Amino acid sequence: MSTVRFTPDDIARIRFSSATYPAVEAFFAAELLHRLPYRPRPGSWTHYVRRRLATVPNVQAALERTVSLGGELVPLLYGNGDWEQARVVTQWPKRLHGPMEVLSEVLRSGIHRYWPSVRRLHSRAYRAARRVSAERGVAALLESTGEGVRWSSGSLFVDDGEEREVFCEGQGLVLTPSVFLTDRPRLFTWRKGDGRPPRCLLVFPVCPHGQAVNALTVDSAEVPEALCRLLGRTRAAVLASLTQGCSTLGLSRKLHISATTVSEHTSVLRSSGLITTTRASNSVRHLTTALGTTLLNATAQPQEMWCAKCEPQAGQLLGRPA
Template identity: 30%
Template sequence: MLRIHFTAEDLLRVRIASDPAPLLELGMAIAALQRDDAVFTRWARRIRLPRSTRPLFELIPPTAGGPLFLDPVSEDFDDGLDRVLSTPRDDVDAELTRSCRPTPWTKGLIDRDRDAWRTLERALRGAYDGLIEAEWTRIRASFHADVAWRRMLLSEEGLRAALVSICPGSRWDGTTLELNAPWESERLLGGHGLTLLPSPFWTGGPRTNVHPDGSMLLVYPALTPLPLIEPEAGDGLGALLGQTRAAVLRVLTAPRTTSELARTLGISGASASEHARTLRRGGLVVTRRTGRAVTHLITPLGLRLLNAE
């Protein structure tokens, strides 16, 4: 469980990032390539990265828990790369020691060896070209769809609902936000506030870092993962949720089992289950189990979203 302790000042300083961060998404994409995640399976199969990118897989594991200096929050790739390459030696040493198995190459990074850092720069540039640049339009679409949804929650139900819906099983205990995570951690914001950043490549628990403005950065899965974002969405709800997921929401104005949902939309049972799970995480669908049967139904919040089309 990740527990984030808010003061009154912190509650006034909760904000949502204005745009995705290229290098942060690059790290998440490298992690996604290594995870056994059904949503990303087809996407991962078509990715072909140059050999120069292989060193990144030594640094970034499937959990995305690599060295923090690799994924700064920046407006563009070049600015972020400059920040990586100018990381102080002590920070490089601490982060590589914390997160990586020592190798001659990582030792070279710690010792500021020019060849080692050129290798890292080539790896980052190659991975950016192969994973981020070509997908930037869809990355931004997924990011801004989640931001639009989060802002709607803020206006309709307030800050408590907007934050607790980030992860299934999360809750408030007074002014402490308890987010479902596979580890125990206590975070005191200390009046610096919180910045939310949805990631189209991430499907795991919440991750934290320090934002350049001094607030705590909370990275969480975007409502619609990158592979489910269509290149062109034909309607507003489709742009927000993805066309298939919007269709799922429309169908669930009447209760449906997962198999009924799959048959109605002509999709697989696994896909129907995944779409329902994500909509449930966003508070748009409720799922009930009666014996062996699992039934999904739209929530009042989901109906309001449909009625706003």
């Protein structure tokens, strides 16, 4: 259990991170990939990234090595917005070069193409946290970041598997959300080595039930969240990809799912009147109907809550009926 001792100055300087850093999310994505089963659901974020990482030699061992260095890596990654510059910093220990290469591949495969969707989920987490802070105060804000976090008599207790006492020395605490952290909040503390006070960072999950990763899309504007809840994420992505028309093979490549899976989804969408299918030589072309376009437009506004378990908890925190 980590115990963070706050002074009045520290309490006044509890704040949200001024930016979101892809490299930090890459670390938690690597941690998630290391922990999840090797055969994920087709069409999911995990399925896509697993396929891309298959080219990394001894990928599981590489992920395990990277994850084990979290306490050292995250402080180095935090604050480095320019990844390409950060990863070639010459003063970094040589033992970190291998893990940095793994994170670089995770960043390319699983973060960059999903970054607009990741930022959208970060924004929702920030809005929810700010509402709690405004209506219930700092203590409620900190305790709302996830399980195992408790405020008592000016101290914060974080059940993160560590046994330590932390003093912020007037610098306060920075809060930042993570889409890929799917369990308890994680506390990181470090010093720059130049005599300045320590930095204290609390990373909390956007969804402690692991649903945030399932909400990721390549282009969140193309696949409305409400439609994903109605049709299922993969089928909704198929429908949203057909506004300009596409072949079965083209859909397979675009969504990184098998042609057989594409055919199953297009069959259901066609029988529901949401798409049409025309054949030309040896290929077929699918296109949304007027009804399909109407459905896409009608569900264009994203839902504030997309996890059934989080929704009633958020209502209780904000004083609303669950």
